[in-house]
Amino acid sequence: MRNxxxxxxxGSVYAVNRKGESVLGVPGYASVGExxxxxxxxxxxxxxxxxxxAEECGRKGVKILACISxxxxxxxxxxxxxxxxxxxxxxxxNMRLLGxxxxxxxxxxxxxxxxxxxxxxxxxxxxxxxxxxxxxxxxALVDFAAPLGLGFSIIASLGNxxxxxxxxxxxxxxxxxxxxxxxxxxxxxPEPARFARIVTRLSARKxxxxxxxxxxxxxxxxxxxxxxxx
Numbered sequence: 001m002r003n004x005x006x007x008x009x010x011g012s013v014y015a016v017n018r019k020g021e022s023v024l025g026v027p028g029y030a031s032v033g034e035x036x037x038x039x040x041x042x043x044x045x046x047x048x049x050x051x052x053x054a055e056e057c058g059r060k061g062v063k064i065l066a067c068i069s070x071x072x073x074x075x076x077x078x079x080x081x082x083x084x085x086x087x088x089x090x091x092x093x094n095m096r097l098l099g100x101x102x103x104x105x106x107x108x109x110x111x112x113x114x115x116x117x118x119x120x121x122x123x124x125x126x127x128x129x130x131x132x133x134x135x136x137x138x139x140a141l142v143d144f145a146a147p148l149g150l151g152f153s154i155i156a157s158l159g160n161x162x163x164x165x166x167x168x169x170x171x172x173x174x175x176x177x178x179x180x181x182x183x184x185x186x187x188x189x190p191e192p193a194r195f196a197r198i199v200t201r202l203s204a205r206k207x208x209x210x211x212x213x214x215x216x217x218x219x220x221x222x223x224x225x226x227x228x229x230x
Contacts, residue, residue: 001026004043007106007115007122013035032056043104043116048082051100058093065090067099073160080173087162103135104161108152109178117155120123122222126151127180131166133158133187141185143207153178165190170198175204184210 001023004013012065015023020030029035032042033056041064042057048071057065072083083100090097098105104117108125115122118135123142128150130140135157142155153176156169166186173182189195189212202208 001114001149003119003122005204007113010112010113011040014039016042032060032062034187035060040064041066041116042080043067043215044100048072048079048100049081051086052089054086054089054095055093058095062093062095064096064098066102066104067097068104069099069103070101070117073162083160083162090163096169097163098101098156099159099161101135102157103138106152106155106158106196108154109176117157119155121146124151125178126153127178127185128152129154129176129179130183130185131169131173132159133156133166134185135159137185153180161188161190162223167191167194167198170202177205181207181209184208186210187213 001014004028007023013026014035015021015026015028016030016032017023017028020029020034022028028104032039039057039060039062042062044051044054044065044067046053046069048069050065050211051069054065067086086100087097093213101222103119105114106117106119106123108123113217119139119142124146130138130141138155138157144185145152154173158164159165166184167190170182173179199208199210
């Protein structure tokens with residue numbers, strides 16, 4: 001909430017919590033349904049067992065969920081079941097889902113400044129569009145970016161990507177005139193044929209850097225624990 005507020009998001013922001021309390025001066029409500037007017041996006045930051053409350057978002061007409069909560073496919077069979085339940089809700093109400101198990105999303109465009117992420121620092125604006133499946137690596141890169149003179153147009157963390165995946169985000173990078181370089185860190189590549197087609201078209205217009213984790217057993221084990229990627 002502090003990141004969203006301090007990054008000067010130009011739209012309306014509301015805090016939803018059990019007691020309906022205001023947070024950092026942001027008006028609070030006990031449920032999404034109590035918020036007046038339309039809600040475009042909800043950031044879910046509750047324990048995994050409460051994420052089915054996302055159904056409230058569906059009934060409200062929310063278009064996209066950014067779920068930074070952990071405790072899903074990356075934790076085993078029980079978490080995988082919770083992830084399927086969340087995805088069923090998303091599909092039932094025709095929403096889109098970023099995450100779960102991600103660090104959120106950031107856009108430095110002055111017209112839509114949004115830092116809906118759990119990053120500790122505030123990245124500077126620049127020409128790098130960064131899509132990462134690893135929240136830890138993404139946060140580390142952002143930490144080192146400022147001393148290196150690097151700035152970002154967009155930062156998007158994919159997490160377990162059961163719905164929105166890298167292939168859905170790359171066309172947005174292609175359209176964004178602020179993005180000069182596209183940097184990808186991936187632990188798994190869904191729909192590889194589609195990915196190849198999109199990257200081929202994108203690389204004809206912009207520099208594309210892809211970092212894909214290796215296949216050794218240790219790397220595969222780490223990926224499984226972090227995002228549930230096989």
